[in-house]
Structure formats: C-alpha cells, structure tokens
Amino acid sequence: MIARELVALPAYAEEVREGLASYPKSLPCKLFYDSDGSALFEEITDLPEYYLTRTELEILRDRSQEIAAAAGFGTSIVELGAGTAAKTCTLLQAFSRRQMRVPYFPVDISPTALNEARERVEGECSGVTVRPVVADFSCGFGFLRSIGGRKVVLYLGSSIGNFDPGAAVEMLATIRQQLTDGDALLLGTDLVKDESILLPAYNDAKGVTDQFNKNVLCRLNRELGANFDLSSFRHVALWNPEKSRIEIYLESLRAQSVHIPALNVGAKFARGERIHTENSYKYTLPMVAEMLKPAGFELTRTWFDHRKWFALHLAGVSSARV
Ligand code: AVI
Numbered sequence: 001m002i003a004r005e006l007v008a009l010p011a012y013a014e015e016v017r018e019g020l021a022s023y024p025k026s027l028p029c030k031l032f033y034d035s036d037g038s039a040l041f042e043e044i045t046d047l048p049e050y051y052l053t054r055t056e057l058e059i060l061r062d063r064s065q066e067i068a069a070a071a072g073f074g075t076s077i078v079e080l081g082a083g084t085a086a087k088t089c090t091l092l093q094a095f096s097r098r099q100m101r102v103p104y105f106p107v108d109i110s111p112t113a114l115n116e117a118r119e120r121v122e123g124e125c126s127g128v129t130v131r132p133v134v135a136d137f138s139c140g141f142g143f144l145r146s147i148g149g150r151k152v153v154l155y156l157g158s159s160i161g162n163f164d165p166g167a168a169v170e171m172l173a174t175i176r177q178q179l180t181d182g183d184a185l186l187l188g189t190d191l192v193k194d195e196s197i198l199l200p201a202y203n204d205a206k207g208v209t210d211q212f213n214k215n216v217l218c219r220l221n222r223e224l225g226a227n228f229d230l231s232s233f234r235h236v237a238l239w240n241p242e243k244s245r246i247e248i249y250l251e252s253l254r255a256q257s258v259h260i261p262a263l264n265v266g267a268k269f270a271r272g273e274r275i276h277t278e279n280s281y282k283y284t285l286p287m288v289a290e291m292l293k294p295a296g297f298e299l300t301r302t303w304f305d306h307r308k309w310f311a312l313h314l315a316g317v318s319s320a321r322v
Contacts, residue, residue, distance in 0.1 A: 104121060
C-alpha cells in the first residue's frame, strides 16, 4: 500500500471551507494580506480616490502637537499594525518635543516591514528609541503587558472598520485588558459621508481594488490548488446605509463550478452569485462612543481633518469594570 502524502493546510483552510459552504458565500478578509495583497494595499493608499490614508495623515500633520499634549508626559507609543511606520513620524516627533525619551514599539506580523519602520524612525525622529515587536494579533495582545510604564496604543488607518461591531468591541476589550490606569488608545476611524465619495474609494478607476479583491482567489489557486477563473468573477463594492458599511464582493459572471483539491471540496456558483470578502464600517461619533464604552475605554477627545471625513479619537482606560 502506498502511503498518501500529508501536507499541512494553511491556518485559514477551515474558514474557507465554511465560508464557501455557507449562503451567502463568504471568505475572510484576512486572506487579502499575503505579500502581493499587502503591496496592492500600499498602492491603494496612494490612489486619488482612496482618501483615507491622506486624510488621516492630514490630521497627524496638523494636530500631532495637540494629540501629544492631550496624551500627557512620560508615555511609550505602541503602534498596532505599524507596517513601515510611514504615518507615525510626525506624531513621534511631537512626543519627542515634549519628553526626553520616546520609546516606540511598532507591532506587526511582518519582520521586513518592521525593519523598514526602524530605519525610517531612527533616521527621521531623534529622541525616539525603536523596539520592534513581531506579533500576530490573532494570538492576543499579551505583549502589551511586557511594555512597562504609561502607554499610548495607536490603532490607525480605520483598520477597526474591517471588524463587525461585536468583534470590534471584543478586540478593543482584549487590548483594554492588557492596559492599566493612565494608558490610552488613539483610534483612527473613517466617517460616514456621501456615497459619491465612499464608493469610488473602493472602486477605483485604475482597478487596483479589483486586483486586491481578486488576489484572494489567486491565493486559493496557489495555496490550495483551486481552479478559480479570475476572468469569470468581477469586483463589486456597495454602500449599505443601514449597516453603515461598504461591502465588497466577488461576483460570478456565469454559472460555474470550482474545485479546491486541498480541501476536497467543490463550490457551485450561479450567474450573479457573490462571495462576500470584506466590510469596511464608516462611523458617526455616537457609533465610536458605543464601540469604546463596552470595551472599557472613555472617549477623551476627537480630532478631524478639515472636511470631517476621518477622525482620530483619544480614549483613556475607564475605571468601570469590563
Ligand atoms: C485596511 N482597511 C482599513 C482598508 C479599508 O479601507 O477598509 C482595506 C481596503 N479594502 C479595500 N480597499 C481598502
């Protein structure tokens, strides 16, 4: 008898199996971020239609002094999902004008991005000591405990908006559990606005978001041996005003069957059937307060860009039990 070769499946495999067996079909948005997807996301942040990154940068450029003053003295800065720390230098410089030493802990799953972050910050921000932390948030935020003293935790880019409301509160509460009195959170959120601005940000003229979305299928083809025909799916982005979110889908352009050998499953698609790949929530101020409070944070102050398209919120840990 010939023994069959056992190959370890990627950690996301079961979620793919479940997502494609459910109705409507879905795939987890974390699948976007392999190295190709991360490069495409970087490209998205530079697109004229994708206002989020530029707008948050405007707030950081114009309000960093106020943010540092509101955060108080003697704090370390911990940045969750820091990537290459492209946005953070202005803020770090503002902190280093107010305190002698600024310990900066960029946290990311990618050691390559963290090396770039270290080089950038050490080159541009005197008085800042960089201590990179390689961590996967799906394994929790225990690393926060080992960072002594007062901390301001940055969670920028409206990444919180890719979590459904319950999961967002749960995630923030998990961060809160690792913090103590005097610590704070600086949270970036995209705001509700007219769909004439929201929709193009997720459906750009150059088609980069289309490629970013379809990269999920490329990944399943490459990593699980699936046979998705990319030209038989189209990228769809919709604004759902009831749920206050942009919804992203891959829509099948014809009736078709796809086979995923590594999972030993097949998936049938009707013409027009969609796979839901991402939600991107857009917030009002009450929505932000509603998210922070049950997670154990108290909103202290909010800063906006000049068009009020994006916001940065400073929230202290609340003494109420969570
Ligand atoms: C990472 N995240 C905040 C982006 C967003 O805007 O929700 C991901 C993205 N999806 C499509 N374009 C950008």
